Amino acid sequence: MKTINQTNRRRFLNKLIKGAAFGTLGVLFTNKLAASNNTNNLANIFAMWTHGSEGKMEGVFHDGKDAVTFGDKLLSKIRTPLTAGYLRGITKGTKFPGNTISIPGEAAVTMVSTSGGAIFTIWDSGTKAKSKNGAFWVHFTIPTPVIANSVRVKVSKILVKCASTNINFYISDVELWDANVRIYNKENQKLWGPDTMHAFPFGSPRTVKYGLCISLKIVGERVSADQILEISGVGVDLIA
Structure with missing residues (x-):
């Protein structure tokens, strides 16, 4: 037992x-x-953006001479920003010193910062009010969380929200810089037309070391002061 x-x-x-x-x-x-x-679940996929009005044009300062005529043309021609209610600071006889740069061929570029973004136009800074050619760069600094949850961040996509009134007034190049190192570029684009979100995904995410800047090259081909290009915002998708 x-x-x-x-x-x-x-x-x-x-x-x-x-x-x-x-x-x-x-x-x-x-x-x-x-x-x-x-x-x-905690992959920490997030995005950082900056408003279009934060853009800074690269170029030689223009004193705004003859911009009164340009301002009157702008008021009489562009309707969407006016009806949208975010273009509020332009009145008859307005000049734009501080937001205007010179480009070759007696031409100038003006950036008008509004609540809806940045409005760009190329105009004749001479006396004949001719259509003009020109190209210029605009730089947008992106708030950059280099390290999140003790992990170094990677960038996976660039996004640009923009619009244009003319097929010949467009964004041609898109670049992303990490401090003074270019980590992405896309050339020979033609971003124009109705308000659209354009996405530029990376083949593989790039590690961020310092601070990010999106640089956009804007091109005008025989455009006049009543043609505009608008950038309402730019941003990046990040992974941590």
Whole structure:
């Protein structure tokens, strides 16, 4: 009888040990799944943007001479920003010193910062009010969280929200800079037309080391002061 009880006890303990081992494995496996799910759920995919009005044109300062005529043309021609209610600071006889640069061929570029973004136009800074050719760069600094949750951030996509009234007034080049190192560029684009979001995904995400800047090259081909290009915002998608 004693032998039978000892045998049964041994069988019970063996089953208990096996069950405990399986239970421990199950707990470990469950924890592993939970950790995996947490990693997926907490991938920290986020975006950073800046408003179009924050753009800075690269070029030689223009004193705004003859901009009064340009301002009157702008008021009489562009309707969408006016009806949208975010172009509010331009009145008859307005000049634009501080927001205007010179480009070759007696031409100038003016950037008007509004609540809806930045409005750009190329105009004749001479006396004949001719259509003009020109190209210029605009730079947008992006708020850059270089490290998030103790992980160095990577950038995976550039986004540009813009519009244009003329097929010959467009964004041709898109660049992304990390401090003084260019980490992405796309040339020979033609971003124009109705208000659209343009996306430029990377082949593989790039690690961010310092601070990001999106640089856009804007081109006008025989455009006049009543043609505009608007940039309402630019941004990046980030992964941490």
